[in-house]
Amino acid sequence: MPVISYREAIRHALAEELERDANVVVLGEEVAQFNGAYKVTEGLLAKFGPNRIVDTPISEAGFIGMGVGASMLGIRPVMELMFWSFYSVAFDQILNNAANVRYMSGGLINCPIVIRGPANGGTNVGATHSHTPENVLANHPGVKVVVPSTPSDAKGLLKSAIRDNDPVFFLENTILYGDKGEVPEGEHVIPLGVADVKRAGTDLTIVTYGRSVLHSLAAADLLQKEHDVSAEVVDLRTIRPLDIDTVLASVAKTHRVLIVEEQKPFASVGSQLAYMIQREAFDELDAPIHRLTTVDAPAIYSPPIEAEQLPNPQRVLKAALELMA
Amino acid sequence: MSKKPSATAEKKDAESAASVSPAANVGINQKLTKDDRIDLFRMMMRIRRFEERSLRAYQAKKIGGFLHLYIGQEAVAVGSCSLMGKNDHVFTAYRDHGHAIAVGMGVNELMAELYGKATGCSKGKGGSMHYFAPDRNFWGGHGIVGGQIPLGTGLAYALKYKNIKGAAMAFMGDGAVNQGAVHEAYNLASLWQLPVVFVIENNGYSMGTSQERSSAGELAKRAEGYNMAWGTCDGHDLYDVRAVMDKFLRAAREESKPSVVEVRTYRYRGHSVADPDNTYRAKAEIEEYRRTKDPIQVFQHQLVAEGVLDEALIEKIDQAARAEAEAAAEFAEASPYPTVDDIQKDVYWEADNPSERKSKGRLFFD
Incomplete structure (x- = not known):
């Protein structure tokens, strides 16, 4: 089994799902030309082009909300937050709109969005950049929350997240991005909700x-x-x-x-x-x-x-x- | 207090209403048939009577929470939504009854939603502020000021991504223009040339704060900072709404050009029914609008002048709208409430589709 990094495992999941489903798009700050602030999306622009891998302005409420709206029409946006800490400026879009729209519409509207990015302390970046909001997120019925610890889990869980019809919030870790482990190639899918x-x-x-x-x-x-x-x-x-x-x-x-x-x-x-x-x-x-x-x-x-x-x-x-x- | 306008009072208003609309001769209006014009009039009347009936239900304590009435603004939703093609979409804020009826939702399911009944359009889970009908390209009904504007932009993004020639209309009130999310959406729409028309329904007051006390400069002109086209129109004149909106909707559909349109309108009722409406504006101001600018009266006057409407037909349309609203209230009254078991339905797609569920583990907690 190939040994790859946590970062590469996420990238492989993204690439495979982009390949599999034309409705999957990756949007976020620096995800395309810059190859990702943490290089998670490195090479995806070259492979999939600017319609599928989209650089956004630094405008989390705008672009996350945009992804939520696009998902209502069947797009499957995978939105990168450079840090999950920045969720606070998009809180209304994430936890009022994405989390509630299915319920408030009596089940008429789905929101198959994935929001992913690192959520961790330990990198000496101070309080504003070190939030771990999984409890805050999971407090909202309607959402799913994933926190993978290994490269294999990161790949298998992200593939499940992208295929999920509910909003999934995927919390990575900057310190783990370089960690290596064995990861199955190709169709490696781990269901959400299995410890x-x-x-x-x-x-x-x-x-x-x-x-x-x-x-x-x-x-x-x-x-x-x-x-x-x-x-x-x-x-x-x-x-x-x-x-x-x-x-x-x-x-x-x-x-x-x-x-x-x-x-x-x-x-x-x-x-x-x-x-x-x-x-x-x-x-x-x-x-x-x-x-x-x-x-x-x-x-x-x-x-x-x-x-x-x-x-x-x-x-x-x-x-x-x-x-x- | 509710004041039920009588047909006679409205007839008097009609005589002092604005003169014949200059926008009547614009192509998009010229090509309306007689029946089309009557339908537009009927649609506004149906919204008015639905909301008056809902107000009485609210006063009778049949409805919980907030009730934000659209009375006075009907020409904006009806004019705009009358231009919708099959790939055009609508998002709006919490003052959403007019848009819902204008896109063709049935008043029974709308009234039942206000009553919190299982037969409501959202099964009693959304209430007044959260009407949705994706099958009619109506995506809500959103409660947080300005929060729906990025969503509407996202719908336009999806249209463009899928190469569908259509447009999204993202409605907001004048109070929303100062929200950051709105400006972020403006920037994205212009940056990526998304087919969206941002519609500011400027009724003069963001809740109880007048425009001059809340917003600097001309509202739609802020579009210039984002290199977007903008325009204004008279929201009391349905023909003018159609004429201006048509121009910007075409630019969105055909050239994927976003824009901002400010529609000058007015609401007669408080921000919500809970607003006593006696601190921030004069009763005389409301009466002046009612007498001279009421959109239904203005359009009625117009259609009478065109020879499309006469007294008998007006009365017939009015009576039918009243009867429809009354029947909706009866339908809502007779409908069952959702059950306690229903509380946890419609939360997760997976929970509602257990045979297709892929995840394991607990989705709900106690």
């Missing part, structure tokens, strides 16, 4: 997604080596729809849960998970559900300190040991 057990274990379940999966896997190795603790790592992959069954099955096996997320703690994805786990598997729990999040403050700039604000293997390890104590 993946990235590491099997028996003593505790770490429920996580996105880049925090990698920190959790690193911490799980340390737990095994240094503390003889066997951690199972469940990667949600999709926030909504949510594969809670895979989480509950793991909890039934390990009886201890640590949630790891790059969210601020208040009303995070982890808050929802903790509610559901205690509600549906209370009798399985041998300890209170524990959670590790980003330290609750706007993203700090200072590079060595930002690494400590976010989840990292040492912080995950410490939290896991607290849970096991």
